[in-house]
Amino acid sequence: MAFVVGNRARVKLSSAALAAGVLCPQPPLLGVVIAIAGGGGAADNITVSFADGREVVVHGAFLDLIGDVASSVIRNGFLDRVVNGWITPPNPPAAGVPYMAAYTGRVVDVYTVDAAIKVLIAALQNGMFYELPVANVNILGDR
Amino acid sequence: MAAGDIVSPRINTASPSTMQLQPPHFGNITAHAAPGSPTVIWDNVNVQTYAAANDANLNFDVIEDPEDATNEAFVGQNVLRVSPSGATAADPAGGTSREFVGIVLAIYKRTPLGNTPGSGNDYLLVKSGELYFEDQATQFTVVI
Numbered sequence A: 001m002a003f004v005v006g007n008r009a010r011v012k013l014s015s016a017a018l019a020a021g022v023l024c025p026q027p028p029l030l031g032v033v034i035a036i037a038g039g040g041g042a043a044d045n046i047t048v049s050f051a052d053g054r055e056v057v058v059h060g061a062f063l064d065l066i067g068d069v070a071s072s073v074i075r076n077g078f079l080d081r082v083v084n085g086w087i088t089p090p091n092p093p094a095a096g097v098p099y100m101a102a103y104t105g106r107v108v109d110v111y112t113v114d115a116a117i118k119v120l121i122a123a124l125q126n127g128m129f130y131e132l133p134v135a136n137v138n139i140l141g142d143r
Numbered sequence B: 001m002a003a004g005d006i007v008s009p010r011i012n013t014a015s016p017s018t019m020q021l022q023p024p025h026f027g028n029i030t031a032h033a034a035p036g037s038p039t040v041i042w043d044n045v046n047v048q049t050y051a052a053a054n055d056a057n058l059n060f061d062v063i064e065d066p067e068d069a070t071n072e073a074f075v076g077q078n079v080l081r082v083s084p085s086g087a088t089a090a091d092p093a094g095g096t097s098r099e100f101v102g103i104v105l106a107i108y109k110r111t112p113l114g115n116t117p118g119s120g121n122d123y124l125l126v127k128s129g130e131l132y133f134e135d136q137a138t139q140f141t142v143v144i
Helices: A070-076 B068-074
Strands: A008-011 A031-036 A047-049 A055-059 A063-067 A082-087 A105-113 A116-123 A129-133 A137-139 B005-007 B029-034 B038-042 B047-049 B060-064 B080-083 B103-114 B121-129 B131-136 B141-144
Touching: A055 A137, A070 A105, A082 A116, B068 B141, B080 B121, B103 B131, B121 B141
Parallel strands: none
Antiparallel strands: A008 A031, A008 A063, A031 A047, A047 A055, A063 A105, A082 A105, A082 A137, A105 A116, A116 A129, B005 B029, B005 B060, B029 B038, B038 B047, B060 B103, B080 B103, B080 B141, B103 B121, B121 B131
């Protein structure tokens, strides 16, 4: 996956040894690609201007590509909604268990991370930012 | 340690934890040209090239996936740190005040840099109100 100028990006916090774990910076920090070297690939230098004003040059391998989700998906499904997480553990039959109510949160953002749709919530209880796969988000109709 | 590994400083020298960072930070090793001198891009976008005599002196832990059982036990849960020597012996949380019930923010394994991959302990990073605390998963109990 190659970066082009104008892409959104963030620091990659996954690896071959950390594939299932999720580390959520508090708060998340996104940036915009302002220059690329070569083809913008994993071994090419990518210059990113982050939202706090800093400019960083790093190989594409150490960045996640953040993308847009179709606006209808955001507006119809998530904008101004309160949601909770939904656990899909690796070993059924315990599948389909809701997260504890403390994870109930307002949708902060919906985006793709390397093409997978993610929903970023801020927990109502303490403002904690927490990112969930869209398939594991349950919209609460009564909130 | 290799480029692409996720690392975090090891501030706690004792286990269970005695110090609490607000919050802990994680970084991605972008280069490791020589022992003790990796370059890390941290989750707050700070980029730092280190100059230690060797990798062990860096006191970094490599962050890895937790055991499946730990993940299944704690993902999506509220937890309380166990304090078995506390004043309320019959309480599974011992002396830990209930105000410290927190939401699990992350579950991972910390393996000291240079040790066999996967040989470390599973940790939870928890947020309770504005307070972060991180400790071994064995130090927590799920609160229903």
